Amino acid sequence: xxxxxxxxxxxLLLGDIVNTNAQYLSQKLSYxxxxxxxxxxxGDNLERLVEAISIASKRADIIxxxxxxxxxxxxxxxxxxxxALGVGVVLDEHSLEKIKERFVRxxxxxxxxxxxxxxxxxxxxxIENNNGTAPGIIGEYDSKIYIALPGPPREMKPMFExxxxxxxxxxxxxxIKSRTLKVIGVGESALQEKLGDIMLKQKNPTIALYAKEGExxxxxxxxxxxxxxxxxxxxxxxxxxxxxxxxxxxxxxxDSLESVVNDLLQKRKxxxxxxxxxTGGMISSRFTNVPxxxxxxxxxIVCYSNEAKINILGVKRETIEKYGAVSMETAGEMAMCIxxxxxxxxxxxxxxxxxxxxxxxxxxxxxxxxxxDTGNEVKVFSNIFNGDRNKIRRWATTRALDILRRTIxxxx
Amino acid sequence: xxxxxxxxxxxLLLGDIVNTNAQYLSQKLSYxxxxxxxxxxxGDNLERLVEAISIASKRADIIxxxxxxxxxxxxxxxxxxxxALGVGVVLDEHSLEKIKERFVRxxxxxxxxxxxxxxxxxxxxxIENNNGTAPGIIGEYDSKIYIALPGPPREMKPMFExxxxxxxxxxxxxxIKSRTLKVIGVGESALQEKLGDIMLKQKNPTIALYAKEGExxxxxxxxxxxxxxxxxxxxxxxxxxxxxxxxxxxxxxxDSLESVVNDLLQKRKxxxxxxxxxTGGMISSRFTNVPxxxxxxxxxIVCYSNEAKINILGVKRETIEKYGAVSMETAGEMAMCIxxxxxxxxxxxxxxxxxxxxxxxxxxxxxxxxxxDTGNEVKVFSNIFNGDRNKIRRWATTRALDILRRTIxxxx
Numbered sequence: 064x065x066x067x068x069x070x071x072x073x074x075l076l077l078g079d080i081v082n083t084n085a086q087y088l089s090q091k092l093s094y095x096x097x098x099x100x101x102x103x104x105x106g107d108n109l110e111r112l113v114e115a116i117s118i119a120s121k122r123a124d125i126i127x128x129x130x131x132x133x134x135x136x137x138x139x140x141x142x143x144x145x146x147a148l149g150v151g152v153v154l155d156e157h158s159l160e161k162i163k164e165r166f167v168r169x170x171x172x173x174x175x176x177x178x179x180x181x182x183x184x185x186x187x188x189x190i191e192n193n194n195g196t197a198p199g200i201i202g203e204y205d206s207k208i209y210i211a212l213p214g215p216p217r218e219m220k221p222m223f224e225x226x227x228x229x230x231x232x233x234x235x236x237x238x239i240k241s242r243t244l245k246v247i248g249v250g251e252s253a254l255q256e257k258l259g260d261i262m263l264k265q266k267n268p269t270i271a272l273y274a275k276e277g278e279x280x281x282x283x284x285x286x287x288x289x290x291x292x293x294x295x296x297x298x299x300x301x302x303x304x305x306x307x308x309x310x311x312x313x314x315x316x317x318d319s320l321e322s323v324v325n326d327l328l329q330k331r332k333x334x335x336x337x338x339x340x341x342t343g344g345m346i347s348s349r350f351t352n353v354p355x356x357x358x359x360x361x362x363x364i365v366c367y368s369n370e371a372k373i374n375i376l377g378v379k380r381e382t383i384e385k386y387g388a389v390s391m392e393t394a395g396e397m398a399m400c401i402x403x404x405x406x407x408x409x410x411x412x413x414x415x416x417x418x419x420x421x422x423x424x425x426x427x428x429x430x431x432x433x434x435x436d437t438g439n440e441v442k443v444f445s446n447i448f449n450g451d452r453n454k455i456r457r458w459a460t461t462r463a464l465d466i467l468r469r470t471i472x473x474x475x
Numbered sequence: 476x477x478x479x480x481x482x483x484x485x486x487l488l489l490g491d492i493v494n495t496n497a498q499y500l501s502q503k504l505s506y507x508x509x510x511x512x513x514x515x516x517x518g519d520n521l522e523r524l525v526e527a528i529s530i531a532s533k534r535a536d537i538i539x540x541x542x543x544x545x546x547x548x549x550x551x552x553x554x555x556x557x558x559a560l561g562v563g564v565v566l567d568e569h570s571l572e573k574i575k576e577r578f579v580r581x582x583x584x585x586x587x588x589x590x591x592x593x594x595x596x597x598x599x600x601x602i603e604n605n606n607g608t609a610p611g612i613i614g615e616y617d618s619k620i621y622i623a624l625p626g627p628p629r630e631m632k633p634m635f636e637x638x639x640x641x642x643x644x645x646x647x648x649x650x651i652k653s654r655t656l657k658v659i660g661v662g663e664s665a666l667q668e669k670l671g672d673i674m675l676k677q678k679n680p681t682i683a684l685y686a687k688e689g690e691x692x693x694x695x696x697x698x699x700x701x702x703x704x705x706x707x708x709x710x711x712x713x714x715x716x717x718x719x720x721x722x723x724x725x726x727x728x729x730d731s732l733e734s735v736v737n738d739l740l741q742k743r744k745x746x747x748x749x750x751x752x753x754t755g756g757m758i759s760s761r762f763t764n765v766p767x768x769x770x771x772x773x774x775x776i777v778c779y780s781n782e783a784k785i786n787i788l789g790v791k792r793e794t795i796e797k798y799g800a801v802s803m804e805t806a807g808e809m810a811m812c813i814x815x816x817x818x819x820x821x822x823x824x825x826x827x828x829x830x831x832x833x834x835x836x837x838x839x840x841x842x843x844x845x846x847x848d849t850g851n852e853v854k855v856f857s858n859i860f861n862g863d864r865n866k867i868r869r870w871a872t873t874r875a876l877d878i879l880r881r882t883i884x885x886x887x
Contacts, residue, residue, distance in 0.1 A: 076511045078502025079685060082494050085516070090490025099488045100523060102516035104497070111512060118530070273491065337756075337777070343763025344749075344756030347777040351755025352865055354831050356779070362787060363777030365749070365759040371774035375816060404787060419766050453764055 064235055065098040067123035069115050071131035071140050072214055073106040084129045084212075084219060091228060096237040096286055097125065107131060112143035120147065120207055125231070130214030132197035134176040140211050141200065145184035148204050152182040158189040158198040165196055184209075190226050194218040201227070208234075240293040241284040244304060245314045247465050251279050257307055268296050270304075276454075277461035278313075278320070310472055313465070320464050321350050327471045328359035335467065336405035337363040338376055338397040340388065341415040341431060345460045362405035366397070376400045389414050391432055394443045398434030409470070410436040413463050415446075417455045431459040433466055437475060476647055477510040479535035481527050483543035483552050484626055485518040496541045496624075496631060503640060508649040508698055509537065519543060524555035532559065532619055537643070542626030544609035546588040552623050553612065557596035560616050564594040570601040570610045577608055596621075602638050606630045613639070620646075652705040653696040656716060657726045659877050663691050669719055680708050682716075688866075689873035690725075690732070722884055725877070732876050733762050739883045740771035747879065748817035749775040750788055750809040752800065753827040753843060757872045774817035778809070788812045801826050803844055806855045810846030821882070822848040825875050827858075829867045843871040845878055849887060 068088050074080050085102045092099050101119070105111045112131070119126045131140030145152045159181035166173035180197050183189050187202030187209070195218040200211035210227055212219045246254065251274040255263060258281075263270055268285040283300050287293040305312055314323045328335060337346045337360075347363035350356055366372040369388055373380050377400040378393060386392040394414050402410025415431030422428035429448045434441065444466055448458040480500050486492050497514045504511050513531070517523045524543070531538045543552030557564045571593035578585035592609050595601050599614030599621070607630040612623035622639055624631045658666065663686040667675060670693075675682055680697040695712050699705040717724055726735045740747060749758045749772075759775035762768055778784040781800055785792050789812040790805060798804040806826050814822025827843030834840035839859065846855045856878055860870040 075498075076501055076514065077505045078498045078500070078511075079683075081498040082514070086487075086490045086493040088490070089488055093489045099490075100518060100520070101527075102488065102494075102514075104514035106512060108512070115513075271491075339756075339759075342760070343768070343772075344751075344759030344775055344777065345763075347751075347756030347779075348754070348760040351757075351777075351779065351868075354864055356755070360755075361780040362783035363756055363775075363779070364787075365756065365763075365775030365777070367759075367763065367769055367775070368773040371817060374818075375774060375776075405783060406786075452766055456763075 064096075064124045064231075065100055066092050066125035066127060067101045067103065067119040068099060069103045069105065069112070069119060069126065069128045070214075071105055071107065071112060071128055071143075073108075073137075075104045076106045083216060084214070087216070087220060088127060088129070088223065091223065092231075094239050094241060094284075095228060095232050096235050096239045097231060107137040107139055109139045109143055109146070112139060113147045116143060116147035116209075123207075125208045125210065127210045127212065127227075129212045129219055132180065132199070132211060132213045134174070134179050134196070138179075141182055141184065144187075144200065144202070144209055144211060148184060148202075148209070150185040153185045155181050155183050155189040155198070158183070158191075161191060161198070162196050190222060192218055192222060194221055199226070201230070237286050237288060238290045238293055239284065239286050240290065240297055241282055242297050242301060243316050244281040244283070244301065244308075244312050245278060245318060245320075246281060246308060246311050247278045247313050247320065247461070248311045249279065249308065250274075254279050254281075254308075258304065262303070268300050270300065277458055310469060313468060319353070320461065320468065321356075322353045324464055324468045324471070325350065325353045325356055325359055327468065329355075331471065331475055333409060333471065333475060334359055334361050334407040335409045335411065336361055336401045336407040337463075338401035338410065338412040339363065339365050340367060340372070340397075340413060341417040342413045342456050342459050342463070343367060345456055346411070346413065346463050349460055349464070361407050362401075364401060364404075372397065377404060387426070389416055389426055389430060389432065391443045391445065394432035394434035395436075395441050396434075398436040398443075399441055402436045402438070408438060409467065409475075410434075411463055411467055413459050415455070415459055417452045417459075419452055429455050431455070431462075433459065433463045435466055435470055437470060439474075442470075476536045476643075477512055478504050478537035478539060479513045479515065479531040480511060481515045481517065481524070481531060481538065481540045482626075483517055483519065483524055483540055483555075485520075485549075487516045487542075488518045495628060496626070499628070499632060500539060500541070500635065503635065504643075506651045506653060506696075507640060507644050508647050508651045509643060519549040519551055521551045521555055521558070524551060525559045528555060528559035528621075535619075537620045537622065539622045539624065539639075541624045541631055544592065544611070544623060544625045546586070546591050546608070550591075553594055553596065556599075556612065556614070556621055556623060560596060560614075560621070562597040565597045567593050567595050567601040567610070570595070570603075573603060573610070574608050602634060604630055604634060606633055611638070613642070649698050649700060650702045650705055651696065651698050652702065652709060653694055654709050654713060655728050656693040656695070656713065656720075656724050657690060657730060657732075658693060658720060658723050659690045659725050659732065659873070660723045661691065661720065666691050666693075666720075670716065674712075674715070680712050682712065689870055722881060725880060731765070732873065732880065733768075734765045736876055736880045736883070737762065737765045737768055737771055739880065741767075743883065743887055745821060745883065745887060746771055746773050746819040747821045747823060748773055748813045748819040749875075750813035750822065750824040751775065751777050752779060752784070752809075752825060753829040754825045754868050754871050754875070755779060757868055758823070758825065758875050761872055761876070773819050774813075776813060776816075784809065789816060799838070801828055801838055801842060801844065803855045803857065806844035806846035807848075807853050810848040810855075811853055814848045814850070820850060821879065821887075822846075823875055823879055825871050827867070827871055829864045829871075831864055841867050843867070843874075845871065845875045847878055847882055849882060851886075854882075
């Protein structure tokens with residue numbers, strides 16, 4: 064089965080918004096074993112929408128539209144589908160009830176124009192929208208499936224996931240399973256070399272690499288009639304990859320580096336504190352994205368000025384004067400000071416030059432020292448990151464969290 | 476003139492990446508007064524690409540493709556255009572030289588397959604790529620313009636901006652100018668009411684509202700034959716809007732809230748420090764995104780635990796025991812303590828409940844107190860933010876920076 068996605072909205076053609084709906088639907092459909100050969104965007108223009116649907120009807124089994132289901136004159140999708148199919152639109156009483164109820168609940172009077180949202184092409188079914196007023200539409204005509212979804216992602220996604228995807232999977236005969244291994248510390252090219260051509264070119268399961276900032280994701284995807292068989296094949300490949308990459312695989316699927324580090328700390332009942340200079344609070348901020356971070360993270364100091372490093376964190380003035388704020392020595396002392404001051408098991412520090420100014424020949428922009436004090440020993444890692452100010456800060460943050468992760472896994 | 480954008484790449488159809496190229500091109504073209512009626516995505520499939528180009532040729536004046544210009548068998552765009560036009564591909568000697576030079580510079584031998592990248596449809600011109608090996612293609616056939624751009628945004632954008640856009644603007648007769656006003660503290664609906672229907676529905680300049688997280692952008696766009704006339708019309712509307720919204724307009728175009736706050740602080744030679752609990756360093760991190768933040772931001776403490784609030788920041792234990800860590804009283808004391816400890820002119824504090832757990836009836840998830848101590852007075856603002864953990868943290872961060880901004884503008 065193959066599907067064509069038609070996104071309706073002049074705001075997409077003006078470039079006011081990026082088309083995340085097309086990506087979301089393509090990804091979900093691909094996981095479900097349904098091929099997408101075309102994504103189309105048209106504006107709020109009936110004639111062009113009808114043309115797009117007519118073209119899609121000739122080449123796809125499933126046509127999914129997003130957007131254009133609102134109550135205003137600009138919202139033309141229901142009429143576009145009806146016209147392309149040569150049918151009229153009819154009032155769906157149940158949808159009208161639901162829309163009215165929604166307005167009653169919100170305490171606002173229903174504008175008359177919202178009644179339009181209850182109209183659907185004759186012969187279609189309305190799909191309930193639990194997150195907005197616009198019902199979706201599903202219809203089968205001449206063995207083709209037509210689906211219309213609302214445009215706002217927060218309405219579209221739950222409707223697709225809960226009501227459309229199960230319906231489509233039931234029409235397909237395959238199960239697609241996938242698993243993502245998250246790798247840090249090995250670049251994409253080095254990874255290709257380590258895994259080898261044979262592995263990367265094999266079909267079912269397929270292995271795909273995706274370079275992300277500071278990490279690479281390996282997606283293993285298996286397509287089988289039997290769900291257990293798909294799981295088994297993925298497990299085998301996963302095991303092989305882990306044997307090759309070992310600790311460089313930090314997590315799976317929805318794991319983030321910070322959630323993995325937080326889990327490791329909590330399992331070992333360890334606490335941590337951060338002393339940040341050039342990252343300016345980014346490590347603390349990223350770490351506290353994780354719910355329950357408070358069990359392992361106690362305190363951070365963003366000692367942006369030298370006086371803050373000396374007076375608040377407790378770094379010796381002589382150290383900064385002799386070696387500079389960006390130095391191995393200062394980084395090491397920062398890690399010791401933050402650990403002691405915060406009474407945590409581990410202290411992490413970062414000091415560096417994020418730019419755009421402040422670099423010298425000996426200490427170029429991108430130079431970052433990351434210190435870690437575990438109570439048993441203090442280590443400082445020297446790094447040079449490329450890119451603009453924020454990229455350097457993000458890379459330093461990722462590297463600091465990864466140093467923390469590896470230290471826990473290997474030593475604590 | 477109207478343009479159709481065809482993005483080529485199976486990775487788009489799999490949903491592995493979001494189509495930012497289509498957005499970028501649509502936006503640039505729309506600013507240049509060129510209408511886009513269709514965005515199309517096809518995979519690395521010659522037949523479907525030829526079909527897409529043929530359909531586009533019937534309805535658009537300009538056809539722009541992105542992607543598929545690499546050296547591998549999957550890269551089919553040059554052949555697709557040639558086939559749709561009924562011409563052959565020919566070797567462009569100059570492009571071949573450039574590709575070879577690029578490999579020499581990088582010290583790598585040129586794989587034989589890269590020679591393919593120097594082939595273009597007969598009758599077209601190659602466009603130099605200063606950021607990669609794939610040259611672009613531009614050709615005029617039967618009064619239609621065909622343009623092929625590389626897929627990676629870091630190659631595509633500079634090529635478009637420097638070499639394609641000037642060529643297209645010269646073909647068009649209008650100048651499009653636009654200016655964005657950035658508004659905070661007034662929601663989209665309230666803004667619509669304040670500006671009124673007449674204003675929002677006027678043509679040339681047009682006024683469009685874009686709701687962003689925590690702020691709304693107002694874009695004024697004018698289309699004129701004369702560039703000065705366009706500027707003048709924009710100025711008039713801008714003045715009217717400022718009279719209505721006053722201080723709620725925090726900046727223009729590329730301004731960010733943090734860059735505006737940093738400018739205000741530096742102009743008045745003021746320094747600031749942050750004491751963060753639930754935002755976990757996000758305020759410091761966002762503020763230090765701005766180059767030169769070190770002139771106004773001296774120190775931050777991420778006092779995530781109560782002990783850190785007491786022992787490091789200096790909040791009285793009794794205050795936390797009596798009123799709780801999330802309270803007006805604690806927020807006020809945190810602001811005073813961070814200002815004093817960091818020896819800055821202003822101290823800002825945030826303490827709240829970001830969730831997903833920890834909420835009570837009296838202190839629900841989303842409750843955040845933001846304190847500010849300017850030396851003259853201490854104020855605490857109570858807020859309830861909706862959304863998940865990270866949204867609450869982001870909103871609290873934005874609100875804290877805006878409180879700082881308004882305080883400086885109004886009082887300092």
